[in-house]
Amino acid sequence: MEQQLTFAALAPCRSQNQARRAPRPPALHSTTNIHTTKLPSVDFAGLFSSLKCLFSTNIQLQYIMSPALPPFDPIESTQQFNEALSAFLERIEEDRNILAAVLVGSINEELIWGKETIGLWVIETDGVSKRLKSDGNDERIFRTFVEDGINIHAEVIPRSRFKQMVEGSSRTAFSCNFFAARKLVYCNDPSIEKWFDSANTVATKDQEKERMVATTWIIGSARYARKRIERKNDLELGYEAVIWAAHSIACVEVINAGEVYEHAAIYKAIKLQPELFQEIYTDILTQKRTKKRLLAVLDRIDQYIAEHAEENLQPVLKFLKKEKRTVPLSHICDHFAHSQIYPWHIEATCEWLEREGLIEKLSIPFRITKKSRTDVEEPAYFYDPS
Numbered sequence: 001m002e003q004q005l006t007f008a009a010l011a012p013c014r015s016q017n018q019a020r021r022a023p024r025p026p027a028l029h030s031t032t033n034i035h036t037t038k039l040p041s042v043d044f045a046g047l048f049s050s051l052k053c054l055f056s057t058n059i060q061l062q063y064i065m066s067p068a069l070p071p072f073d074p075i076e077s078t079q080q081f082n083e084a085l086s087a088f089l090e091r092i093e094e095d096r097n098i099l100a101a102v103l104v105g106s107i108n109e110e111l112i113w114g115k116e117t118i119g120l121w122v123i124e125t126d127g128v129s130k131r132l133k134s135d136g137n138d139e140r141i142f143r144t145f146v147e148d149g150i151n152i153h154a155e156v157i158p159r160s161r162f163k164q165m166v167e168g169s170s171r172t173a174f175s176c177n178f179f180a181a182r183k184l185v186y187c188n189d190p191s192i193e194k195w196f197d198s199a200n201t202v203a204t205k206d207q208e209k210e211r212m213v214a215t216t217w218i219i220g221s222a223r224y225a226r227k228r229i230e231r232k233n234d235l236e237l238g239y240e241a242v243i244w245a246a247h248s249i250a251c252v253e254v255i256n257a258g259e260v261y262e263h264a265a266i267y268k269a270i271k272l273q274p275e276l277f278q279e280i281y282t283d284i285l286t287q288k289r290t291k292k293r294l295l296a297v298l299d300r301i302d303q304y305i306a307e308h309a310e311e312n313l314q315p316v317l318k319f320l321k322k323e324k325r326t327v328p329l330s331h332i333c334d335h336f337a338h339s340q341i342y343p344w345h346i347e348a349t350c351e352w353l354e355r356e357g358l359i360e361k362l363s364i365p366f367r368i369t370k371k372s373r374t375d376v377e378e379p380a381y382f383y384d385p386s
Contacts, residue, residue: 074109081107084150085118089186091147092122099123099159100187102196105180111262119180120154123162123192159192166195178210179251181260207255208314209341214251215305215312216348221245222301229294239289245301246281252312276304306356315341316349320359320383328364328380350381359383 085107092098104119105111122143135141139161145152157165182200187193225241228234250269254261261268270277279300284293310317319335320327329350333343354361360382365375 074112077112078109084147088147088152097125097128099125099189100192101185103183103185106262117151117153120152122154122156124156124158126158126160129158166199178255178260181262209339211252211255211312212315213345214248216345217248218245218305219348219352221248222298226298229291235289238294242294242297313349321385326362326380326382328378
């Protein structure tokens with residue numbers, strides 16, 4: 001029996017612009033051919049076996065079928081981005097409601113190769129925010145602008161909220177981003193300039209919080225990798241999770257260095273800790289992928305987590321030590337409400353500490369709504385450093 005094959009269903013997901021630019025096979029020029037081409041005796045087993053082979057070697061179909069990148073000149077591209085930024089700043093200088101702009105991420109010849117857009121914080125006067133339906137109930141407002149064909153991704157921030165960010169009383173508190181430099185590129189408000197200069201520095205508390213967040217990435221990736229490998233015998237996805245764990249450790253090492261580093265963190269980490277990354281990264285890239293080898297790498301990663309737990313998970317441990325009581329998870333989350341540490345980071349930290357026997361896990365009654373009369377249980381944790 002003849003079977004119908006829809007080419008559109010097998011094509012990788014691409015944007016409309018990419019689809020227009022991509023060359024089409026002559027046989028598919030007509031609408032009829034695209035949707036109703038009939039192929040006798042299609043070997044679906046062989047087809048999907050081939051697809052599986054492609055994905056198992058980390059080759060994505062969209063990259064195979066995407067058009068080639070245009071010629072690239074780092075000097076010319078850097079100039080184009082800087083000109084686009086200058087043109088945009090000239091526009092907003094004429095708007096008295098715009099007080100300042102902060103460039104997030106450097107524009108230079110070393111980093112321009114990977115840039116598609118310009119990142120900005122645009123600080124506006126209070127009470128003039130223009131909200132769209134797409135903003136929903138989120139207090140943060142994100143907009144996309146364009147200048148000379150280059151898209152500009154901007155977060156529009158009221159002056160009062162920017163002040164709260166600097167003071168650390170906002171969920172989006174101004175903490176050091178160790179992977180993207182920030183620069184005040186326009187300002188007509190002396191107070192904002194002063195706030196920015198005082199806040200745009202590497203502080204110990206920033207390192208502690210960012211280090212803990214990155215450590216939860218390691219914990220999650222390593223635990224997922226071990227389950228994939230030990231329970232499912234899936235070396236492919238297990239391998240990918242191990243690589244993510246290695247990249248997360250790289251982030252921790254860059255944060256420990258205490259400097260903003262905008263290149264790939266893994267390269268910096270290899271220089272900082274060559275022996276460690278030889279074990280957990282370089283060797284598994286170059287050697288045969290086996291269950292024994294991957295599990296050995298995971299053991300080394302678990303050892304790294306344990307060796308640095310007291311330092312890397314310090315924010316939660318410090319809080320639990322200070323409380324000297326059994327603390328509900330919701331109370332711990334409330335304590336970190338005005339930081340970049342989110343509830344899932346805290347839960348991951350506490351669960352790891354409990355599995356390692358460093359803290360005790362209990363439960364405490366919790367009522368889901370303000371009017372609830374029935375209790376459910378929420379996790380709670382107790383830490384006794386003695």
